[in-house]
Amino acid sequence: MLSVRGLKKTFKTERGVIQAVAGVSFEAPQGQFYTLLGPSGCGKTTTLQCIAGLESPDEGEIELGNTPVFASSRLLDLAAHMRDVGMVFQSYAIWPHMTVYENVAYPLVHGRRKMPNLEVRDRVLKALKLVELETFANRPAPFLSGGQQQRVALARALVDEPKVLLLDEPLSNLDAKLREGMRFELRRLIKRLNITTLFVTHDQIEALSMSDRVAVMFDGRIVQEGTPRQIYLQPENRFVANFVGKVNLFEARVAGRAPGRNGGLLSCNLGELVCGDLAEFGDGDRVLAAIRPEAIVLEKATDSPADHGNSLVSGRIEACFFYGDHIECQVNVCDEIVNVRSDAYTELAIGERVSLIMPRNRIVLFRVPERKDQPRGEIRVDSATAPRAM
Amino acid sequence: MGQQRAAVICDEKGVRLLRSRIALGEFFALQNMISWVALGFVLLVVLYPLTVILIDSFQEGGPARVTGYSLKAWRLALSDRGIVAAVWNTVALTIARQAIAFPVAILLAWVLARTDLPGARWLEFLFWIAYFLPTLPVAMGWILLLDPDHGLLNLLAMKLPFVKQAPFNIYSFWGIVWTHLATNTIAIKVILLTPLFRNMDAALEDASRVSGAGGITTLRRIVVPVMKPAVLVVLIMSIIQSLQTFELEQVLGFPIRFYVFSTRIYSLLHDDPPMLAAATALSTIILVLMLPLVVLQRRLTGKREYAVVGGKFRTQKVELHRWKWPVFLVVSCVALTVTVLPFSIVTAGTFMKVFGFFGSDTWTLAHWKAVIGDSVFTSSLKNTLLLAISAAMGSVLLFTLLGYIIVRTRFVARNILDLTSWVPSMLPGIILGLGYLSLLLGFAVLQPLYGTMAAMLLAVVISRMTLGVQIIKTNFMQVGNELEEASAVSGASQWDTLRHIFLPLVMPTMLLVGAVSFIAAARDVSTVVLLSTTGTRPLSLLQLDLLAQGNYEGAAVVGVIVVLLTTGVALVARLGGLRVGIQG
Numbered sequence: 011m012l013s014v015r016g017l018k019k020t021f022k023t024e025r026g027v028i029q030a031v032a033g034v035s036f037e038a039p040q041g042q043f044y045t046l047l048g049p050s051g052c053g054k055t056t057t058l059q060c061i062a063g064l065e066s067p068d069e070g071e072i073e074l075g076n077t078p079v080f081a082s083s084r085l086l087d088l089a090a091h092m093r094d095v096g097m098v099f100q101s102y103a104i105w106p107h108m109t110v111y112e113n114v115a116y117p118l119v120h121g122r123r124k125m126p127n128l129e130v131r132d133r134v135l136k137a138l139k140l141v142e143l144e145t146f147a148n149r150p151a152p153f154l155s156g157g158q159q160q161r162v163a164l165a166r167a168l169v170d171e172p173k174v175l176l177l178d179e180p181l182s183n184l185d186a187k188l189r190e191g192m193r194f195e196l197r198r199l200i201k202r203l204n205i206t207t208l209f210v211t212h213d214q215i216e217a218l219s220m221s222d223r224v225a226v227m228f229d230g231r232i233v234q235e236g237t238p239r240q241i242y243l244q245p246e247n248r249f250v251a252n253f254v255g256k257v258n259l260f261e262a263r264v265a266g267r268a269p270g271r272n273g274g275l276l277s278c279n280l281g282e283l284v285c286g287d288l289a290e291f292g293d294g295d296r297v298l299a300a301i302r303p304e305a306i307v308l309e310k311a312t313d314s315p316a317d318h319g320n321s322l323v324s325g326r327i328e329a330c331f332f333y334g335d336h337i338e339c340q341v342n343v344c345d346e347i348v349n350v351r352s353d354a355y356t357e358l359a360i361g362e363r364v365s366l367i368m369p370r371n372r373i374v375l376f377r378v379p380e381r382k383d384q385p386r387g388e389i390r391v392d393s394a395t396a397p398r399a400m
Numbered sequence: 401m402g403q404q405r406a407a408v409i410c411d412e413k414g415v416r417l418l419r420s421r422i423a424l425g426e427f428f429a430l431q432n433m434i435s436w437v438a439l440g441f442v443l444l445v446v447l448y449p450l451t452v453i454l455i456d457s458f459q460e461g462g463p464a465r466v467t468g469y470s471l472k473a474w475r476l477a478l479s480d481r482g483i484v485a486a487v488w489n490t491v492a493l494t495i496a497r498q499a500i501a502f503p504v505a506i507l508l509a510w511v512l513a514r515t516d517l518p519g520a521r522w523l524e525f526l527f528w529i530a531y532f533l534p535t536l537p538v539a540m541g542w543i544l545l546l547d548p549d550h551g552l553l554n555l556l557a558m559k560l561p562f563v564k565q566a567p568f569n570i571y572s573f574w575g576i577v578w579t580h581l582a583t584n585t586i587a588i589k590v591i592l593l594t595p596l597f598r599n600m601d602a603a604l605e606d607a608s609r610v611s612g613a614g615g616i617t618t619l620r621r622i623v624v625p626v627m628k629p630a631v632l633v634v635l636i637m638s639i640i641q642s643l644q645t646f647e648l649e650q651v652l653g654f655p656i657r658f659y660v661f662s663t664r665i666y667s668l669l670h671d672d673p674p675m676l677a678a679a680t681a682l683s684t685i686i687l688v689l690m691l692p693l694v695v696l697q698r699r700l701t702g703k704r705e706y707a708v709v710g711g712k713f714r715t716q717k718v719e720l721h722r723w724k725w726p727v728f729l730v731v732s733c734v735a736l737t738v739t740v741l742p743f744s745i746v747t748a749g750t751f752m753k754v755f756g757f758f759g760s761d762t763w764t765l766a767h768w769k770a771v772i773g774d775s776v777f778t779s780s781l782k783n784t785l786l787l788a789i790s791a792a793m794g795s796v797l798l799f800t801l802l803g804y805i806i807v808r809t810r811f812v813a814r815n816i817l818d819l820t821s822w823v824p825s826m827l828p829g830i831i832l833g834l835g836y837l838s839l840l841l842g843f844a845v846l847q848p849l850y851g852t853m854a855a856m857l858l859a860v861v862i863s864r865m866t867l868g869v870q871i872i873k874t875n876f877m878q879v880g881n882e883l884e885e886a887s888a889v890s891g892a893s894q895w896d897t898l899r900h901i902f903l904p905l906v907m908p909t910m911l912l913v914g915a916v917s918f919i920a921a922a923r924d925v926s927t928v929v930l931l932s933t934t935g936t937r938p939l940s941l942l943q944l945d946l947l948a949q950g951n952y953e954g955a956a957v958v959g960v961i962v963v964l965l966t967t968g969v970a971l972v973a974r975l976g977g978l979r980v981g982i983q984g
Contacts, residue, residue, distance in 0.1 A: 062885075062889055063888070063889075064885050064888065064889070089888075090885070090888040090889055091888045091889070091890075091891050091892055091893055091894075092891075093889075095889060096889070097886070097889040099882045099885070099886060100882075101880070101882050103880075103882040103883050103885065103886035105883060105886075105887075105901060105905075106905070107904045107905060116887070116890050116892070116900075117890035117891050117892075120887075120890070120891065120892040120896045120900060121890050121891025121892060122891040123891075163886075166886075166890065167889075170890075170891065176889075
């Protein structure tokens with residue numbers, strides 16, 4: 011298992027003091043696949059390096075499998091080579107002057123516990139078998155493809171059966187098709203070994219499809235933590251909604267109650283929308299209404315009124331993009347552009363009038379950020395609110 | 401990181417953890433201490449000689465018997481016509497050489513890099529050879545061709561009916577200019593500019609051609625302006641190098657009393673009594689004159705404007721069509737003239753009884769036997785080998801240490817270290833030698849070192865510091881932090897990481913630096929000429945002395961041996977897998 015509490019790290023650079031990690035805490039029980047997801051500069055890689063021991067945090071506590079390895083209050087800072095971790099670097103860091111065998115054997119030959127040759131051979135071949143590279147043992151490292159290097163790096167990280175496996179964007183240097191295949195392979199392997207894994211990435215597809223739990227990071231902090239489903243369907247703030255997937259955001263005002271548990275009416279430029287859960291907002295409050303493009307149901311123009319208590323608006327298609335497995339349209343509704351996703355088999359034409367059904371339970375509400383302290387174009391994190399049930 | 405406060409550890413593994421942390425702290429403290437010592441050493445050996453030169457210029461009475469301080473030396477330096485003429489000659493020579501060499505080199509570089517000239521790689525390699533050949537032996541080839549009384553070309557020309565007088569005289573201003581051009585000046589520029597031209601994004605040229613501009617217009621309006629910053633840097637570097645030359649002017653200029661500042665310094669010190677103060681004053685003047693160039697170069701390289709490497713550059717070359725073979729001929733002639741021609745001449749000359757005389761009885765081994773049999777030669781050879789090997793070892797150790805500190809540690813003063821390591825490339829060898837000489841003579845405790853190899857060794861190592869540290873730094877940066885981090889995470893201690901990961905990966909570069917330092921030390925003249933005595937005289941200086949005595953044949957033999965020695969080492973290094981960046 012992996013436990014991080016109150017991690018803080020600042021860097022002094024020519025451009026001033028940068029607070030890379032500003033108080034990060036999380037816990038991953040044994041065998042869990044835990045992901046840190048965020049844009050570049052959010053502090054996820056620095057957090058990983060602090061856990062590995064390659065960077066020394068200013069404050070905080072880190073425990074690897076019940077062994078404390080860093081505790082600022084007790085002046086404890088275990089060196090990297092004494093921590094029981096395995097790590098795969100973004101560039102794989104395969105040593106070019108050694109063969110595959112020597113690369114994978116290195117932790118057993120020069121690492122924490124030195125083993126007899128026979129046992130080393132045994133373990134190395136076992137590790138190579140895990141990543142399906144048994145026949146490559148004697149190949150010199152420079153003669154490996156990118157995908158093969160990545161698997162050697164993985165074998166090397168796992169050969170000494172570490173307590174925690176650290177992965178620093180291991181898939182970002184692979185081409186698209188390879189990446190897809192490796193996602194499943196990696197998760198399957200890790201689950202089979204039941205090893206606690208910390209995965210760092212900026213790619214939301216990787217994060218959502220591979221992880222047990224995801225922590226979205228921004229500006230050195232965790233802004234939301236949960237299962238992939240929670241992160242995607244129940245974003246707690248505007249940043250998470252925008253960063254993970256696409257989202258339509260409309261300014262609206264609460265205009266009354268609607269039937270249902272906490273339902274409400276929202277009045278906005280699109281018209282009147284029914285929202286399934288007003289959360290903590292009340293009458294007259296200004297809010298940001300968010301709904302994902304794929305959550306909206308697109309239908310050819312119809313005259314039938316809204317049913318099931320869901321709102322219906324109509325508009326004209328302004329642009330259409332064919333993505334192969336789906337179509338994305340920009341629909342002009344009362345001079346606001348709504349991004350809608352539709353299946354690829356529907357025939358849609360530019361200029362066509364369509365109806366958009368907004369299911370009430372797929373609308374999430376956020377507080378409107380104060381105008382004055384939000385510079386244009388910058389994504390501001392709203393303080394996390396309690397997750398809204400859907 | 402060096403905290404040693406007692407920690408409250410309430411874990412049964414506590415003792416082990418505490419020990420590991422303290423060991424870590426100690427290691428960093430040790431690393432820091434080494435860094436400070438290295439910084440102190442480098443500041444001392446680079447900046448102190450400069451300071452000493454400045455101080456000495458104000459001293460009266462000679463270095464060991466300072467009688468007082470005055471501006472006497474300065475007044476002498478500024479008023480003495482010989483000294484003023486020397487400064488003027490230096491500038492004139494530099495301007496003449498650069499004005500001719502520069503356009504020629506640009507054209508050559510462009511042809512080699514951006515056209516489909518056949519054998520371009522080999523021609524470029526020839527220019528690399530020209531750069532590596534020691535100057536004196538090659539110059540001797542030219543002397544044998546252009547000497548006013550015995551030069552082969554003169555003798556041949558005079559056979560022509562309308563030629564009454566020897567047309568070529570190498571002992572003249574233009575003779576010196578020609579010899580420079582035909583040895584180093586053009587070659588250096590070509591090998592620096594060709595990779596620059598090659599790396600320029602071909603798409604820029606293509607865009608120009610698609611817009612309708614022809615070849616020459618494209619060259620003028622696109623290629624030259626885009627390359628301007630980088631080319632400017634090369635020009636400034638060349639000018640600075642030109643200002644520092646010594647050997648050729650000593651051999652060709654001294655007989656006609658033509659001095660440049662470096663040879664003037666040399667003659668001032670060989671005067672009776674030695675005019676150390678005047679020499680140091682002259683040195684300071686030159687350094688001050690060079691300062692704006694140095695500052696300009698630093699600013700240009702710092703701004704990184706010259707990075708014109710395009711992401712994907714296509715190999716689409718300009719086609720020469722019917723110009724192909726004429727251009728090939730011209731370029732080959734130039735390449736051979738600066739390499740093969742003079743060297744074959746001088747080698748042939750060592751086997752001839754009387755040079756240029758093709759009779760029945762031309763060839764002889766007598767000169768070779770005379771030189772090799774001489775004990776002076778054997779001791780000089782020993783000195784050269786000793787100096788070169790120690791320089792190679794010392795350079796590798798020092799530059800690797802400095803490179804590591806600058807690139808791999810968080811040492812607070814590493815920028816100062818970086819800057820200081822760059823200074824020696826700006827110093828003319830003769831001034832560096834003068835600085836160490838003043839240093840040795842001025843301190844009673846150091847005086848016994850005068851006349852030993854130690855000072856020569858130090859001077860030679862320091863003179864090559866800039867290039868050596870640069871090579872090491874580049875390599876360390878390429879090796880990348882992650883390879884070492886991966887080793888740490890795999891459980892290897894700092895020592896194991898160093899031994900199994902770091903050293904094997906940097907070893908080829910260290911060998912390269914060793915080879916380069918060996919070759920530089922074996923052929924160096926200007927840095928050691930002031931520090932060497934009869935007992936410590938290396939082969940490079942033996943050449944000078946033999947030439948001064950008029951023993952041209954002996955000097956030629958020694959020169960050929962120096963070339964064989966340096967080429968031999970270069971070949972061995974090359975065979976051992978070292979590549980000097982021809983690929984650009």
